[in-house]
Amino acid sequence: MWRRFRFFEKEEKQDLEGAGEISCACGGRGQLVLGREDGRVQIVDRGWKTQETFVAHQSDVKHVQVVPGSTMMLTVGKETGPNSGSCFASKLWDLEQPVSKQGTRNCLQTLRGTGSNRNIDGEVTCCVAALDPSQKASMKQHPSLVVGLGMANGDVLVFRGNIAKDKYQKFVLQTAIDTNADGTNSVTGLGLGIAGEVPVLYVVTKTHTMAYDLATRAKLRTLDEEGCERSNVCTTDKGQLIVGRKEAVYMYEVDGRGPCFAFPGDRRLMKWWQGYLITVDHVEEAKKLAVSNTVYETDQQKRNDIKVYDLKNKLIVCNLKLVDEVLDVVFEWDGMVVVQKSCCLYLREKDMASKLEILFQKDLYVIALNLVPEDPSFAETRSDVHRRYGDHLYKKGDYSGAMEQYIETIGLLEPSYVIRKFLDAQRINSLTMYLEKLHEKGLGGVDHTTLLLNCYTRLKDVSKLDAFIAAATSFEDENEMHAGKTQYGGSFDVSTAIRVLRGAEYFEHALFLSKQAGDFDWYFRILFDDLKRFEEGIEYVSQLDPNVRKSSLLKHGKTLLDHSPTKTTAQLMELCTAVEEGARPIARATEFLHIYIEHPQELLVFLEFIVNTVPDSEDEFILTTTLLELYLARDLEAAKMHGEVQNGQVETNKDSIGGGSERREKALHLLQKAWPDDASEPRFDSSKALMLCQTSEFSQGLVFLYERMGQYREVLEVYMSDHNYRALIDTCRRYSESSTNTQQHWLSVLDYFVNRECIEGRNVNSEVEEVLECIHEKSRLPPMLVLQTLSKNKEINMEVVQGYLTKSMDMQSRRIEEAHTESSRLEKETAQMEKEIKALRTKPILFQNNKCSACMNPLDLPSVHFFCMHSYHQRCLEDTEAECPICAPLAHNVWEIQSALARQASDPKSAEKFFRKLEDSPDGFSVVAEQFSRGLFAAPRVEDFT
Numbered sequence: 001m002w003r004r005f006r007f008f009e010k011e012e013k014q015d016l017e018g019a020g021e022i023s024c025a026c027g028g029r030g031q032l033v034l035g036r037e038d039g040r041v042q043i044v045d046r047g048w049k050t051q052e053t054f055v056a057h058q059s060d061v062k063h064v065q066v067v068p069g070s071t072m073m074l075t076v077g078k079e080t081g082p083n084s085g086s087c088f089a090s091k092l093w094d095l096e097q098p099v100s101k102q103g104t105r106n107c108l109q110t111l112r113g114t115g116s117n118r119n120i121d122g123e124v125t126c127c128v129a130a131l132d133p134s135q136k137a138s139m140k141q142h143p144s145l146v147v148g149l150g151m152a153n154g155d156v157l158v159f160r161g162n163i164a165k166d167k168y169q170k171f172v173l174q175t176a177i178d179t180n181a182d183g184t185n186s187v188t189g190l191g192l193g194i195a196g197e198v199p200v201l202y203v204v205t206k207t208h209t210m211a212y213d214l215a216t217r218a219k220l221r222t223l224d225e226e227g228c229e230r231s232n233v234c235t236t237d238k239g240q241l242i243v244g245r246k247e248a249v250y251m252y253e254v255d256g257r258g259p260c261f262a263f264p265g266d267r268r269l270m271k272w273w274q275g276y277l278i279t280v281d282h283v284e285e286a287k288k289l290a291v292s293n294t295v296y297e298t299d300q301q302k303r304n305d306i307k308v309y310d311l312k313n314k315l316i317v318c319n320l321k322l323v324d325e326v327l328d329v330v331f332e333w334d335g336m337v338v339v340q341k342s343c344c345l346y347l348r349e350k351d352m353a354s355k356l357e358i359l360f361q362k363d364l365y366v367i368a369l370n371l372v373p374e375d376p377s378f379a380e381t382r383s384d385v386h387r388r389y390g391d392h393l394y395k396k397g398d399y400s401g402a403m404e405q406y407i408e409t410i411g412l413l414e415p416s417y418v419i420r421k422f423l424d425a426q427r428i429n430s431l432t433m434y435l436e437k438l439h440e441k442g443l444g445g446v447d448h449t450t451l452l453l454n455c456y457t458r459l460k461d462v463s464k465l466d467a468f469i470a471a472a473t474s475f476e477d478e479n480e481m482h483a484g485k486t487q488y489g490g491s492f493d494v495s496t497a498i499r500v501l502r503g504a505e506y507f508e509h510a511l512f513l514s515k516q517a518g519d520f521d522w523y524f525r526i527l528f529d530d531l532k533r534f535e536e537g538i539e540y541v542s543q544l545d546p547n548v549r550k551s552s553l554l555k556h557g558k559t560l561l562d563h564s565p566t567k568t569t570a571q572l573m574e575l576c577t578a579v580e581e582g583a584r585p586i587a588r589a590t591e592f593l594h595i596y597i598e599h600p601q602e603l604l605v606f607l608e609f610i611v612n613t614v615p616d617s618e619d620e621f622i623l624t625t626t627l628l629e630l631y632l633a634r635d636l637e638a639a640k641m642h643g644e645v646q647n648g649q650v651e652t653n654k655d656s657i658g659g660g661s662e663r664r665e666k667a668l669h670l671l672q673k674a675w676p677d678d679a680s681e682p683r684f685d686s687s688k689a690l691m692l693c694q695t696s697e698f699s700q701g702l703v704f705l706y707e708r709m710g711q712y713r714e715v716l717e718v719y720m721s722d723h724n725y726r727a728l729i730d731t732c733r734r735y736s737e738s739s740t741n742t743q744q745h746w747l748s749v750l751d752y753f754v755n756r757e758c759i760e761g762r763n764v765n766s767e768v769e770e771v772l773e774c775i776h777e778k779s780r781l782p783p784m785l786v787l788q789t790l791s792k793n794k795e796i797n798m799e800v801v802q803g804y805l806t807k808s809m810d811m812q813s814r815r816i817e818e819a820h821t822e823s824s825r826l827e828k829e830t831a832q833m834e835k836e837i838k839a840l841r842t843k844p845i846l847f848q849n850n851k852c853s854a855c856m857n858p859l860d861l862p863s864v865h866f867f868c869m870h871s872y873h874q875r876c877l878e879d880t881e882a883e884c885p886i887c888a889p890l891a892h893n894v895w896e897i898q899s900a901l902a903r904q905a906s907d908p909k910s911a912e913k914f915f916r917k918l919e920d921s922p923d924g925f926s927v928v929a930e931q932f933s934r935g936l937f938a939a940p941r942v943e944d945f946t
Helices: 352-361 365-371 376-396 399-407 415-422 425-440 446-459 462-473 478-483 494-503 507-517 520-530 534-542 546-563 565-577 589-596 600-613 620-631 660-674 686-695 699-709 712-722 725-738 743-760 765-778 783-790 798-842 888-906 910-920 924-933
Strands: 008-010 022-028 031-036 040-044 050-055 061-066 072-080 086-094 107-111 124-131 145-151 155-162 167-174 187-195 198-205 209-213 218-224 233-235 241-244 249-253 256-261 266-273 276-291 294-310 315-322 328-332 335-339 343-349 642-646 649-653 863-865 871-873
Touching (some): 008 315, 031 061, 031 328, 072 145, 086 145, 145 187, 145 198, 155 187, 155 198, 187 233, 187 241, 198 233, 233 266, 315 343, 376 415, 507 520, 534 546, 534 565, 546 565, 565 589, 565 600, 589 600, 620 660, 686 699, 699 712, 743 783
Parallel strands (some): 022 061
Antiparallel strands (some): 040 050, 061 072, 155 167, 266 276, 276 294, 335 343, 863 871
């Protein structure tokens, strides 16, 4: 059943003036080309105005054709032949060449017949011209052509090559099967096709339909034992041959006959254009006249019916009835031009929107879909048709059929438009199908994924849920893995899918999806929070890439420590000792300290391992300080595991690290290792370490830190607070050997023992005697100061201090005697110096040196003599030198010392320094004497005030 529609609109008829009637027509290059009976060719533009007219033949133009894809045109017309007879001639023209003022155009080539003259013998019944399909497309002005001329005698003249440049082949195909002159051998139509890369010429006569190979010039096969009348042959865009007969229309390919369509009629013309088959049928019917309710048939009425068939959709899209004869139908200006002898009629095709609106009004959505080309440029149009069709089916209650249409709109129609229609629980199956297709095309968003998984869980369709999750198992690369790209080309939001599955308590599905998608955060959250499989989690962590393992342990390490502290700490040990390229560590131990807040035992083992395994790390300062804090913690229990590195692997042993005393030994060892000598800087926070040792009463650590800091007084105080007499005395003795300023230390020790006995009533005579002996040997404390200190304890008898006093008195006697001796010597030297000065001032000096003190050569004049009794040649002294070169350096040193002492005495801060030193020193008299010798108390000189 062929449906009828009006897809073409008729415009007014256009009368075209000319010297002769129109005999043929064609279209091309946006123009209408008309051949007239007077031999002229008229070219008309879209405004129906004649652009040019030129003489092509001497008389009637029978055929005209513009070669598709080129600027050339072929004409066939009548010429005056030999003996003043009429014959046919075929000419090739270039439409790009201008017409002369005389109305003529230069002919590129006249196609000769096989005879001796320039014309073609016999009548040309049809023609075909096209670019040679076997030649590659070229931008040349005159490409290779294939021209075929069908003759009334059954022959076909073929011209192939560059005809414009006279470089072509010419041959004749003899199609006549018998030599009867009844006209049954006449060629009624020609067409060009292609078999592979070989051009094929279709030849149709009144009795046969054949195909010829133009390369070999041989007949391929006879397609049919029937032919057709003239002008009932055309070819499709795909190179198929269409032959029209009275009973039907037949289609042929190179291999044989194809489908046929029952279009009966007296067919006079047949054309093909953009998927449409156009037929012109001659119809005769009696004219009817109604008189007094009686119908009478009068004369026969003749007309031409023009029908346009859409063979694909079985539609008749145009049915036009014309009285005048139709010469040809030309396709130009996005429509059809019906050419008659004196006028033309233009049929404009309606646009796609108008056609579809006609079909929508009749609910013919299937036809509308077939009508829209499957081309990307029409994608939105097809989507709109599917939407309308879906809406139509939805209103009728056909929800499954409607969903099939809505699925076709994915990518062009907003998904919410469809989803809102199917949110009802009864339509959940259709909604599920739509959401699946949406994800397959990679257009599923977060909300769509949520909705789809909710549909699966509500339907309890585990098989589809499994299939959806399994789709995430095929990832081509890491980017697709993290994007959730599936094996069927779609994508979905992995986090959303996992969240929905967890909410529906499909924990295994969520776990599988997170693992395959590489979302380790979700994987461990499900594994620990929902499934409580902690041992499986720690095993899985060990298999991960180091960088991924680091991020996983940072987020979930505390949970793992709570349930598997031994294995988790071993994992962290291995991770923090691994390095990347360039010897850079993959992870730093300081990054994981926060997860050990409730696990001090494991933290101690972890830090002990890192500090011993990775020396000189960037975080050694923090790690050592933290480890020291753990060693000195009071309530820290002995750890139950210990990590060691064996053969590059971290292993755990059940070896306890001991109790508090053993940890304190390790703390002291750690301090000594991190601060090996006084010249180096500590590799820990010394202030915090000092505070930790104080709060934990770790005397050994305090002693070590105070000694490294040079705070020896505090060292003694530590021993005093611990009542460690032996260590106190030995330490003070050791300081006396390495330093001379230890008087205050011994005085503090002595005061400690004296007060200790007063407070506790303990007999410390032996310690006091030892201290007094050390004071006598190592220090120079004044005896009076010592006796004042001892007097604080009335229990100390004379027997304890008798030995010290005896030795002190002897020492003082020796010192007094030495001082008297030294004083006598200095008095003699002073008297001698005063005598020499007086002699220099009052008596002449006799210089008796006979040698130069510089060169040791005999003196000669001129010479220079100094009061120091040194003599020199004048030449041995510099011109400006006025001092003895030998004695001057010593004198300069004395002057410099005196100047320095003078500057120091005049310094405003010197007095402050003096009083501070006097306060700190146990022997104030010595301090005063020293400062007196330096001139601190000297009277100011007169020159200081001038």
